[in-house]
Amino acid sequence: xxxxxIPAGFTGRPVLLPLAHGDIRAVTLLGRVDETNLQIAAGGTxxxxxxxxxxxxxxxxxxxxxxxxxxxxAELTGEPAEKVQIGTLGDRRPFCSSxxxxxxxxxxxxxxxxxxxxxxxxxxxxxxxxxxxxARLLLRYxxxxxGPTTSAVPRPARDDRGPAAxxxxxxxxxxxxxxxxxxxxxxxxREACAKSLGLGAGAxxxxxxxxxxxxxxxxxxxxxxxxxxFQGCPVALALRLRLRNAAPGPQ
Numbered sequence: 001x002x003x004x005x006i007p008a009g010f011t012g013r014p015v016l017l018p019l020a021h022g023d024i025r026a027v028t029l030l031g032r033v034d035e036t037n038l039q040i041a042a043g044g045t046x047x048x049x050x051x052x053x054x055x056x057x058x059x060x061x062x063x064x065x066x067x068x069x070x071x072x073x074a075e076l077t078g079e080p081a082e083k084v085q086i087g088t089l090g091d092r093r094p095f096c097s098s099x100x101x102x103x104x105x106x107x108x109x110x111x112x113x114x115x116x117x118x119x120x121x122x123x124x125x126x127x128x129x130x131x132x133x134x135a136r137l138l139l140r141y142x143x144x145x146x147g148p149t150t151s152a153v154p155r156p157a158r159d160d161r162g163p164a165a166x167x168x169x170x171x172x173x174x175x176x177x178x179x180x181x182x183x184x185x186x187x188x189x190r191e192a193c194a195k196s197l198g199l200g201a202g203a204x205x206x207x208x209x210x211x212x213x214x215x216x217x218x219x220x221x222x223x224x225x226x227x228x229x230f231q232g233c234p235v236a237l238a239l240r241l242r243l244r245n246a247a248p249g250p251q
Contacts, residue, residue, distance in 0.1 A: 007067050007071065009034055009067070010032060010033060010064065011031075011032045014030060014068060015030040015230065017029075017030070017227060017228070019225065019237065021239050023120045023121075023241070024241065025076065025118065025119045026076075027073075027075045027118075028114065028115070028116045028125065028227065028235075029068050029069075029116075030112070030114050030230040031113045032111055032112055033061060033064045033108075061108045061111070061113065065094075065107075065115060069084075069106055069117065070082075070084040070086060072116065072117040073096055073102055073104065075117070076102060076117045076119055079098070084096065085097040093105075094106055096117070101120075102117050103117070103118045103119075103121055103123040103196075104118075105123050105124050105196070107128075107195075109127050109128050109129045109233055110233070112230055112231055112233050114126070114127035114230070118239060120242065121241050122196045122198075122240050122241075123237070123239055124194065124195025124238040125238075126189075126192040126195065126235070126236050127188065127233050127235045128184040128234060129233050130178065130183070130234075131184070133180055133183050138179055138183060141183060141206050142206075143179050143183045184234050185226070185234040186210040186212075187205075188226075188234045188235060188236035189210045189217075189224050189226065189236040190205040190206075190208045191205065192224060193208055193219050193222050196238040197222065214226070219238075222238050222239070222240040223239050224236060224238040224239075225237045225238075
């Protein structure tokens, strides 16, 4: 990425996290949407046009995610970002139509955007702002302690006015006081693994074991990594080798 580059609609230059696992090379970018700028311009190609059914906030995140993903693919492949084409599969997952050997993934939570592009493998990325969850979910997902029970859904409530407030800023002190952070931390690993397999966030995610404090692990042939937290949000990346001659997206 060019030194000092700040994409339009972002608060600062994205954080770049390269990673290699065996034959897989991956580039992860983390960024924050500028909440004072409700308009992120769509590009001249269809892959950047957000569906009209999205709310203003969701449309902004949709466009920001694809803007950042184009930069990640460009960083990985050396192609100019303006030539990178991002399409959408029937299940709403993104794919890189201009470089089908590259696996891609996007996640956003409360204005934070995480994207990954990987050569040689399938990839999943997840970022999650910690929110209150029920004691039942903490127990089901094997998270120690008991947190507030104001929500049983591991996603923040949101509308056009903006995201819900986090329960913790991600510091070591507040993490110890909030099992909700530990839940979100483990949840990102599980969802990243599911994304790398093209699966939805279903009930079986609790079967993915995420030892507390472990920075990496395996689930079958999927390898996961806890990435450095980004602005109070845990981030996880999952990679797996692609089957020979297989490529993501429509052929």
